[in-house]
Amino acid sequence: MAGGVAGTLAGVAAKLLWDGVVDKLADSSILVSLLLIIAVIAMTVVVLNASGKVDRLIERASFSIDYYPADDADELYRRSREVIARSDADVDIYAVNSYIEVFKESNTGSDERQQRNYLESFARRFDSVGYHRLIQVKNGQLKGGGPALADLLAPAYRDHYLAMARFAKANPEKGVKIEEVPAKLPTSFVVVKNRHGSGGQIIWQMNKHDPNANAPDVEQIMGVFIIIDPDGLLVPRFMQWFSELDRNSRELTEQLLLEQQPGSDQP
Structure with missing residues (x-):
């Protein structure tokens, strides 16, 4: 394609030369026009070659993005479970929870069954892959005292996090780790x-924010993007976000999840 277009343009330029343009090069306007034609030919070849390379890169990479709205929760959770369940043993899983969605104020309980099934797909991989999860925690919950972290979490997430902490303690060589970090990314x-x-x-x-909720930070899941990225076009960026959060992390044990935070007045 690039060669054909370039050849056509080159033919036009050659015809202009053949028709006597060379004899008129003393005319500066003719010279400028000829140089512009040559520049256009060169630029067209470069652009078309680059476009062809991008098309071939996309075909080779098999990169894809699919969006699943929360309106069809069964399909959303099914597709998400498949990503975890069907991954081979030669992977590591890195997960980040926002400081909203795993806490009780943003969970009505209607999705608890789906949440438990989804999180169980991670639990089945405890023995076979590395699994590192960060929980973003709001400043007041991280340092200000109050109830135990486990009391603030939605039941499905609480039970999964406790299972992670218990497994990590019993199997330190398996690469399962759960940590809390100060809230930074609302995603x-x-x-x-x-x-x-x-x-x-x-x-x-x-x-998405829920403006009708009683608490100011309540959000609801709107949907998920599932991204297949075999050549690492986006994965490194997400891993950079993960690493930035992990710089200020504290590993969570069963005791830290269950114990009352320092400074609390609650019994």
Whole structure:
């Protein structure tokens, strides 16, 4: 395609030369026009070649993004479970929860069954893959005292986090780790990263604010993007976000999840 177009343009320029343009090069306007034609030919060849390379890159990479709205919760959770369940053993899983969606104020209980089934797909991989999860915690819950973190979490997440902490203590060599970090990113995501490359898969959750809720920070899940990224076009960016959050992390044990926070007046 690029060669054909370039050849056509080159033919036009050659005809102009053949028709006597060379004899008129003393005319500066003719010279400028000829130089512009040559520049257009060169630029067209470069652009078309680059376009062809991008098209071939996309075909080779098999990169894809699919969006699943929360209106069809069964399909959303099914597709998300498949990402975890169907990944091979040569991956590591990195998960980040926002400081909203895992806490009770943003959970009515209607999705608890779906949440438990989804989180169980992670639990089934405890023995076979690395699994590192960060919980973003609001400043007041992180340092200000109050009830135990487990009392603030929605039941499905609380039970999963406790299972992670217990498994990590009993099997420190397995690479399962759960940590709390100060809230920074108002989003949630899971990266299933290939160990021997930069590619993988991403589950990226979109939330929406609930203006009718009693608490100011209440959000609801709006949908998820499932991204297939074998050549690592986006995975490194998500891993950078994960690393930035992980700089100020504290590993959560069963005791830390269950114990009353320092400074609380509650019994």
